[in-house]
Amino acid sequence: xxxxxxxxxxxxxxxxxxxxxxxLNVLLVKRGKKDEPYFGWLALPGGFVRPGESLEDTAKRxxxxxxxxxxxxxxxxxxxxxxxxxxxxxxxxxxTAFLAIAPNLPEVTGGTDASRADWIEVDELRSTPLAFxxxxxxxxxxxxxxRLLEYTTVATAxxxxxxxxxxxxxxxxxxxGVSLNPQNFHRKVRRTEGFVVDADKRRTDQPGRPAExxxxxxxxxxYPPMLRPNQGDGSEDPAAQT
Amino acid sequence: xxxxxxxxxxxxxxxxxxxxxxxLNVLLVKRGKKDEPYFGWLALPGGFVRPGESLEDTAKRxxxxxxxxxxxxxxxxxxxxxxxxxxxxxxxxxxTAFLAIAPNLPEVTGGTDASRADWIEVDELRSTPLAFxxxxxxxxxxxxxxRLLEYTTVATAxxxxxxxxxxxxxxxxxxxGVSLNPQNFHRKVRRTEGFVVDADKRRTDQPGRPAExxxxxxxxxxYPPMLRPNQGDGSEDPAAQT
DNA sequence: TCAATAGTGTCTGTCAGACACTATTTT
DNA sequence: AAAATAGTGTCTGACAGACACTATTGA
Numbered sequence: 410x411x412x413x414x415x416x417x418x419x420x421x422x423x424x425x426x427x428x429x430x431x432x433l434n435v436l437l438v439k440r441g442k443k444d445e446p447y448f449g450w451l452a453l454p455g456g457f458v459r460p461g462e463s464l465e466d467t468a469k470r471x472x473x474x475x476x477x478x479x480x481x482x483x484x485x486x487x488x489x490x491x492x493x494x495x496x497x498x499x500x501x502x503x504x505t506a507f508l509a510i511a512p513n514l515p516e517v518t519g520g521t522d523a524s525r526a527d528w529i530e531v532d533e534l535r536s537t538p539l540a541f542x543x544x545x546x547x548x549x550x551x552x553x554x555x556r557l558l559e560y561t562t563v564a565t566a567x568x569x570x571x572x573x574x575x576x577x578x579x580x581x582x583x584x585x586g587v588s589l590n591p592q593n594f595h596r597k598v599r600r601t602e603g604f605v606v607d608a609d610k611r612r613t614d615q616p617g618r619p620a621e622x623x624x625x626x627x628x629x630x631x632y633p634p635m636l637r638p639n640q641g642d643g644s645e646d647p648a649a650q651t
Numbered sequence: 652x653x654x655x656x657x658x659x660x661x662x663x664x665x666x667x668x669x670x671x672x673x674x675l676n677v678l679l680v681k682r683g684k685k686d687e688p689y690f691g692w693l694a695l696p697g698g699f700v701r702p703g704e705s706l707e708d709t710a711k712r713x714x715x716x717x718x719x720x721x722x723x724x725x726x727x728x729x730x731x732x733x734x735x736x737x738x739x740x741x742x743x744x745x746x747t748a749f750l751a752i753a754p755n756l757p758e759v760t761g762g763t764d765a766s767r768a769d770w771i772e773v774d775e776l777r778s779t780p781l782a783f784x785x786x787x788x789x790x791x792x793x794x795x796x797x798r799l800l801e802y803t804t805v806a807t808a809x810x811x812x813x814x815x816x817x818x819x820x821x822x823x824x825x826x827x828g829v830s831l832n833p834q835n836f837h838r839k840v841r842r843t844e845g846f847v848v849d850a851d852k853r854r855t856d857q858p859g860r861p862a863e864x865x866x867x868x869x870x871x872x873x874y875p876p877m878l879r880p881n882q883g884d885g886s887e888d889p890a891a892q893t
Numbered sequence: 894t895c896a897a898t899a900g901t902g903t904c905t906g907t908c909a910g911a912c913a914c915t916a917t918t919t920t
Numbered sequence: 921a922a923a924a925t926a927g928t929g930t931c932t933g934a935c936a937g938a939c940a941c942t943a944t945t946g947a
Contacts, residue, residue, distance in 0.1 A: 412699070413701050413702055414660055414699040414700070414701065415660075415661070415699070415700050415701060415702045415704075416658045416659065416660060417658065417659060417660070417661045417700070417745075418656055418657075418658060418659075419657070419659045419661075419734060419745050457654070457656040457657070458656070458657050458659070458734070459655045459656065459657060460655055460657045460736075461736050462657075462736065463734045463735045463736065464732060464734040464745070465734075487731055487732065489729055490706060490729065490732045490747050492661060492700070492705045492706040492707075492747075493705045494702075494703055494704070494705065503659075503661050503706070503745070505732050505734075573899085574899085574900090575898080575899075590936090590937065590938070590939090591898090591899085591900090592899095592900075592901080592902095592937095592938085592939080593935095593936065593937065593938080595899080595900065595901090596900090596901085596935095596936090597935085597936080599900095600935090613945080615897085615898070615945090615946090616896075616897050616898065616945070616946050616947080617896085617897040617898025617899065617944075617945060617946080618897080618898055618899040618900075618943060618944035618945050619898090619899080619944070619945065620898075620899055620900090621899085621900090633878065633934090633935080634876070636875065636935095636936070815926085816926085816927090817925080817926075832909090832910065832911070832912090833925090833926085833927090834910095834911085834912080834926095834927075834928080834929095835908095835909060835910065835911080837926080837927065837928090838908095838909090838927090838928085839908085839909080841927095842908090855918080857918085857919090857924085857925070858918070858919045858920075858923075858924050858925065859917075859918055859919075859923085859924040859925025859926065860916060860917035860918050860924080860925055860926040860927075861917070861918060861925090861926080862925075862926055862927090863926085863927090875907090875908080878908095878909070
């Protein structure tokens with residue numbers, strides 16, 4: 410009985426998100442001449458698995474190469490694997506998408522090998538075609554990130570070490586694309602044990618009453634979760650596999 | 652500049668869950684002689700990707716081979732990809748886990764090619780070693796399924812076409828491993844629009860007042876979600892990548 | 894003093910937990 | 921009638937939405 414198999418090159422693609430100017434940004438690279446096909450297109454950073462590496466290793470290495478960030482410290486989450494036979498014209502390449510959440514970095518762009526890396530506002534990309542199936546990967550991963558903000562505390566990973574409740578709220582507003590009531594958000598965050606820890610300092614570089622500064626707390630799961638408004642009528646499943 | 656790459660065989664493994672006797676069961680196969688390594692061990696059903704197939708195609712094909720179910724009709728969800736270089740002694744095999752949720756099937760076991768397929772109670776497997784990294788795959792996928800029951804209506808996929816609220820509750824109780832208050836569950840289910848649709852029939856094969864029968868409704872997302880009791884202190888992240 | 898931002902108090906509506914109660918069947 | 925299961929009503933507490941109110945800074 411024949412059992413045909415097929416070999417593939419495993420790869421990891423990264424969706425690295427951050428907040429800049431209160432908007433959600435994603436790190437994209439412009440593909441160079443040596444990157445045929447899709448020369449000149451925008452693409453997610455990523456690369457092939459090397460001998461001895463797991464996909465997670467590859468993702469960490471690419472993250473370090475692109476941003477200088479230590480993948481061991483940032484939340485780096487596997488999201489989904491893309492395997493359509495014709496998704497890459499170079500051949501059979503099966504890629505796994507990883508979500509990385511980064512604070513606003515002082516100087517990120519210009520990684521070691523990508524021809525150019527730049528933060529792009531996610532909202533600007535709704536009608537911009539990306540290389541390969543990266544539009545789909547980005548869209549799935551964004552939905553994954555939105556879901557994560559509901560029941561985990563990863564939103565704090567978008568913030569610097571010390572942050573205000575306002576800044577944390579702006580993370581939620583940017584990722585979810587909604588406005589949240591500042592007072593209710595404040596109450597929710599401070600009443601959820603372990604979400605944030607008072608750093609006993611204040612931010613004084615703004616007009617208005619100085620805001621207290623916090624560090625991320627020990628909790629990783631939010632229970633009860635943050636309620637994301639505006640869920641539609643529930644007849645669509647964002648996790649559908651079609 | 653050297654860019655070493657590595658080729659791998661992509662594979663799909665299936666975690667097929669059902670409820671039997673009010674307990675959560677998973678379909679496992681016993682590995683035969685031709686299945687070295689791990690001869691005689693229990694393993695998740697699965698197989699290699701064939702030319703022209705995506706991982707989803709492979710999962711659907713394996714599901715049909717193992718259970719005779721049409722993968723296009725059952726919810727079949729990608730969960731996570733496992734890629735440690737030494738996870739399979741035969742070589743570099745990268746496998747993607749899929750979750751399938753099945754109603755209690757009349758005659759499931761004895762697929763076409765697996766030497767033997769059998770439903771096993773998940774609780775019995777806590778101290779049973781499975782082949783490869785399948786214990787880990789099973790544990791991740793179970794947590795994924797538990798999470799799905801919170802915010803989607805997939806629990807109805809465990810039920811036959813017509814089912815009672817009691818049966819639906821027993822799905823939640825079996826998957827979550829908790830007891831739920833029957834009255835409150837009943838109210839929650841019936842008040843959530845589109846979760847279930849009254850079939851205008853009754854179940855009469857039991858002592859006690861006959862229960863109304865329902866079909867699954869059009870909703871796919873539960874908003875607000877079902878609250879899973881007993882979440883612990885929230886300091887652990889079930890989605891952690893370590 | 895005013896604008897601006899941070900943070901608190903409080904009312905209300907929704908919903909989950911608890912549980913008493915009613916309803917409808919078999920034995 | 922008793923046992924068994926299904927389903928409803930209702931009280932209570934937790935919490936989200938809304939928003940008035942206080943607090944603390946710079947201009």
